[in-house]
Amino acid sequence: MSPADLAVDSGRCHIDLGETGPALHQITQGVALLPTARDKTRAVFLAYEAESLLRQGEIDHSAAIAHEALVLAERIGASRCLRQISNLARDYEPHVNVQGVQQLLHTVRTEA
Template sequence: MDALPKHPLAIARFLHGLSQSDLAEGIKQAARRRDRRAGTTKQQVSVWERPGGRAPDAWYQQLIADVFGVDHDLVTALGWPYWLPGNEAPVALGTGATVAALRKAQRRAMLNRRKARALAMNGDARACRRDLNAAEHALNTATAAPPAWCSWMSPADLAVDSGRCLIDLGETGPALHQITQGVALLPTARDKTRAVFLAYEAESLLHQGEIDHSASIAGEALVLAQRIGASRCVRQISDLAPGYEPHPKVQGVEQFFSIVRA
């Protein structure tokens, strides 16, 4: 029997079904999406996975996060390698109620939601729903305030993550319901996250064939992302454009393209 991966990066690759070469290629593609030329090799990934090996620098960690679909805020908050999907090693963050709240709520919830997304990408609907339910339970049963570094995670985030998983599973109707619910729950202060959530909502509508509604939501998201200077969000929303190209006469599509060109 093959040995199970032990390094957190190897575990994350295993959850996503990626070889070291696949991850290296994913990093290269992530850099291209950011209009940068950067890449790595299977050998370098192997170095990162060695016990006590050198950690990737901050730029490469952002690219790795893009490959695994991890929020960059989580990368900054947890540090290497604790932000990687599937990593369940404890983090030295203090003692008492703070650690108890972390382990019993936010941390377990984040691990479950990341595992759920990986399972959805692999088409494992039953296991995906199990982890989504576990994440929801962890949030709902928290008995103390979470540490400041992960206080951003809320039922709104979990609802949208659930929607993203359902999109990956091909269940676009329930996905739209979850994402719409998440957008409604989001505090007004989190405009950057709102722009991302709206982009997910537009994507789900696009998959359902509701082109006019999707284009309207995408335009709203793009205007918001441009206003707050969220360049990554702008790229993410602009990447929806090919889905509208076959529908130039549908209401809202030309308006969306005009916003993209602005």
């Protein structure tokens, strides 16, 4: 397990515990440590980061990160990440007036 994987897995655990601040820190750190050769993993990690931001109420930032993950996942064929973002998309629906959310939801619908 690489340091990037460990950091993101720790962040994922923090999300599950409702500790969004530490989750975001760990996930952001893990994403930064990933080499470009691991783009599939990067897409999944970005989806985790988007979820953490969403849980913190950072809807616009979260939508931007989720969209980035979705575009990357589509480009490289990362079906797991596409499912993650698709599942997370329903949590954005109450926020359709927030910047970036409509674009994300549109992209999710066209990629699904």
